[in-house]
Amino acid sequence: MPSRGLGGRARRRRACRRRRDAAVARDWAGGLGTDALLAIFRRLDHVDVLLAADNVCRSWRRAAREEPTLWRRITMRGHEGIARRLNRGGMACEAVRRAAGQCEAFCGEYAGDDGFLMYLIEQAPCLKSLRLISCNYVSNEGFTEPVKKLPLLEDLEVSLCDNVGGYYACGSDRRSDVFEVVGEVCPKLKHFRRSNKLFDVRVWWNKDDDVQGIATMHGLRSLQLFGHALTNEGLETILDGCPHLECLDIRHCFNIDMDEALHLKCAGIKTLRLPDDPTDDYDLEVHSPIRMVVEEEIVWDSGYYSDDSGDDDWDFYGEPSRYESDLDKYEKMLPLNMRTFLK
Template sequence: MPSRRPGGRQRSRRSHRRKAEERDWADGLPMDALLAILGRLDHIDVLMAAELVSRSWRRAARDEPTLWRRITMRGHEGIATKLNRCGMACEAVRRSARRCEAFCGEFAGDDGFLIYLSEQAPCLKSLRLISCDGVTDVGLIEAVKELTLLEELEISLCDNVGDSTEYETLGDVCPQLKHFIQRKSHFNVRDSNYAKDIRAIASMRGLRSVQLFGYPLDNEDLEIILDNCLNLESLDIRHCFNVEMDETLLAKCNRIKILKLPDDPTDDCDFQFGSPLRTYVARTWSCCSCCFFRHSDSDDDNDSDFYREPSRYEEDLDKYDRVLPYSMRTFLK
């Protein structure tokens, strides 16, 4: 007697069961593995998409403060105009439950956020601000007064930050500061508003690494830094074209392990930088219209995942607008 083929109802049940198994694979992951996966994402991706995958992913994204210990929020200016990135930054810090130790924000910070960060992240050790035009000297000074454990500070392309008073305050209230980075959007050979800045930076005697990218310091300014920051192990002065490396400076730099000079290549960079505002005729040099820079990892630990590539969520922004839960739609402008 011929065997009966499965009916349409049976085939439908099997297909439904297979689809259910495919959906549930994420829920079966142990929490350690799940946090390892989420930890490799930009935190904007976690906020806007990862928690939509399954219930376990949502619980991990919302209820696991360790996921938000080191927050990275990178992106591009065009997408930043469509998102309430300061609101997202506050939400990310809130989820850390006061355990946040590092924050890196690109187009994701203003004075209000910095005050909130200083209140909600008393253990913060690393603060990196990139293209945060909403941050001013006043807001930064008020915030760092509460961040006494700060060891690393980066200020890149923040046009409203850069007062010598700010640096003097840093030296007083952040005695553990070891790494200082400031990058200008354009090299300006005739900028004369930096002399006090150099002396204030040199007053941070505990610094182990300094990067002044595109900064208009000269030989005398560099000598001041070298003579005062005796623990310096890394110095990056690329695109500081006012510096002429003579025998005196080279001798002072012998003790520095990692040294990058004004004309050194920028092939290893991923940071956008504009062409000089004025041509320097006193010496010959060439500069492309834009170059890129990547900050090297701190040697204190192996948390290299903090310095991740920029988020790729931009390609799916329209998708987020359709599927984002109502409670998260406040982040869309």
């Protein structure tokens, strides 16, 4: 009987050891080296790293917070369903802070305002790539002043930013083209992209807006203008000012009529995308262009009017969000220490 009891205790000890060994074997996350963790994190959007990855365990947290190389090229895209509930500007500042002065590229969608741009320039003096998408809280003045401190900039995108572009007040009466400033202070600029939400033939004022500024970017190798209202004359001005262009994308720029003169000017361009070319590889949402003026039905309601076009997305910013149930679930799942990023 005594030996049988001893054997039972031994079996229990062996079972405990097996369970501990199994638990250690399952803890693959904590056992990964820093290089492996960084390789995983680089496949994620940096929003996911901020909100989730660095809360898995101590080693993941250390890799996410103490490795500036992870934040050298910051990408904060998507997350449309939760964008309105997140302090995207605060998250962008935190991402730049973690780069510890090594940030060379920043790409932000719904992330950034005038104050953030000033912070970015102060923390990332060696920035070479800046992409702003749907950053409607960035103004002409707020964009122009920081960009003057980016002499190393090689890649610039300002897409779907309604308040950046055209002319801004400078001094008492003087008016200057925003992108002309870019051409003057960023001599290394090689790639420029500006996408509008959609082409609208009803835009009759200053169709060649931004053209003079883009024409001063003499070192451009690639240019994309999507849904822009520029005309043949405006395009000729750009081609004359940017003789080194190798790639030109003017899809959905339906005021352009590619006549013989324009074809001759574009003869040296290796990759040419014309207004009617397919948009399968376009990475932003493509809206149906308005290419002809038609009589629209205007619905009046309490002093406001709307186009009764049946657009399912018309209430995205007005009516209660269709994502509310997902947002509530997301907020409950969000770690307490990261809820500071919620508005």
